[in-house]
Amino acid sequence: MSKIVTIGNATLYHGDCREILPSLPKVDLxxxxxxxxxxxxxxxxxxxxxxxxxxxxxxxxxxxxxxAPIIAHGIHAVVWGGNYFPLPPARCVLAWRKLNxxxxxxxxxxxxxxFDKPAKMFSHVSGGAMQRDGHPTQKPVPLxxxxxxxxxxxxxxxxxxxxxxxxxxxxxxxxxxxxxxxxRERKYFDIACERIERAYAQQRxxx
Numbered sequence: 001m002s003k004i005v006t007i008g009n010a011t012l013y014h015g016d017c018r019e020i021l022p023s024l025p026k027v028d029l030x031x032x033x034x035x036x037x038x039x040x041x042x043x044x045x046x047x048x049x050x051x052x053x054x055x056x057x058x059x060x061x062x063x064x065x066x067x068a069p070i071i072a073h074g075i076h077a078v079v080w081g082g083n084y085f086p087l088p089p090a091r092c093v094l095a096w097r098k099l100n101x102x103x104x105x106x107x108x109x110x111x112x113x114x115f116d117k118p119a120k121m122f123s124h125v126s127g128g129a130m131q132r133d134g135h136p137t138q139k140p141v142p143l144x145x146x147x148x149x150x151x152x153x154x155x156x157x158x159x160x161x162x163x164x165x166x167x168x169x170x171x172x173x174x175x176x177x178x179x180x181x182x183x184r185e186r187k188y189f190d191i192a193c194e195r196i197e198r199a200y201a202q203q204r205x206x207x
Contacts, residue, residue, distance in 0.1 A: 005193050008200040010169050010179040014189040017161035017182040018065075021073055024180050027157040030074030031147055033139060034065055034162045036084040070161050071114070078147050080139065082112025093119045094150070096143055098126040115150060122146045135165035135188055144171040166192025173199035 002015030013020045067085045071077035078094065079085065092115035097108045105126065124140055144167050148155070156177055160168040163181035165188050172179035173196055181196075183189040 003189075007193065007196050008173060008203075009177070010173060010181065010196050010200075012163070012166075012169070012189065012193055012196070013180070013182045014184070014186060015182065016184050017070065020182050021070065021159070021161050024073070024159065025157075027074045027159045027180065028076065028155040029148075029151050029158045030071055030077040030079075030161065031144065031151075031158055031168050032070070032078070032160045032162050033080040033137065033164065034067065034070070034085075036064060036081045065162075073159060073161075076114045076151060076155070078111050078113045078115075078151075080109060080111040083110045085112070087112045090114070091119070092117045092150075094147065095119070095121040096139075097121055097123040099123055100125045111147070113150075115152075117150070120150060135191065138165050139167050141167055141170050141174070144168050145175060148172070148175055148177065163192050164188050166195045169196040170199045173203065 002013050002020055004014075005012045064084065067079060067082075067087065071079060071087075079087070080096075082090070082093075090112045092113045094111040094113055095108050096111070098105065101107045108121075122143055124143055126140075148158070148171055157180075158168065158172050158177050159180040159182075161182045163169065163183040166181060166183075169179045169181045169192060179196075181192060183192055
């Protein structure tokens with residue numbers, strides 16, 4: 001049985017999205033940053049285009065998940081790192097230009113979307129270790145809010161099946177959208193709960 005926590009209009013699940021997501025209602029938007037299998041490649045694994053494999057490896061970034069049933073759970077979808085997945089051509093590719101990128105870091109990251117609009121770019125600093133809440137690939141809240149602003153105007157329900165430390169949930173709390181988040185790593189799930197609770201507490205403070 002997965003742990004379920006409700007905070008404001010956010011419902012958070014501790015468990016595997018492959019088991020939990022099919023039981024949830026379909027949403028207006030799936031907005032997620034799934035593992036790309038980079039951990040496997042860096043340790044000598046192979047990227048088959050569908051799964052990354054490494055004998056004995058079970059770290060959070062060891063496998064490339066089957067993305068098709070995940071994006072199908074939303075009317076629209078945004079997948080950060082979508083260039084690592086076998087996805088159909090997209091008209092609206094998103095680019096996050098990292099203003100403070102160092103030589104050992106990517107200058108930008110890409111997201112695949114189902115939006116029917118021109119490609120867009122967002123320039124923002126990449127959070128350093130002191131600006132992240134315990135997750136190595138945490139996205140900035142302004143970046144995710146930008147993604148939500150690009151979604152169709154009637155977007156009110158959002159799901160992140162790879163919630164991590166909960167940035168999408170924080171952005172949804174800030175923008176008044178209902179959120180479903182799923183995370184299988186307990187330490188990241190707990191961080192997400194704390195961050196989303198803080199976002200709602202701040203709203204109550206200034207209400």
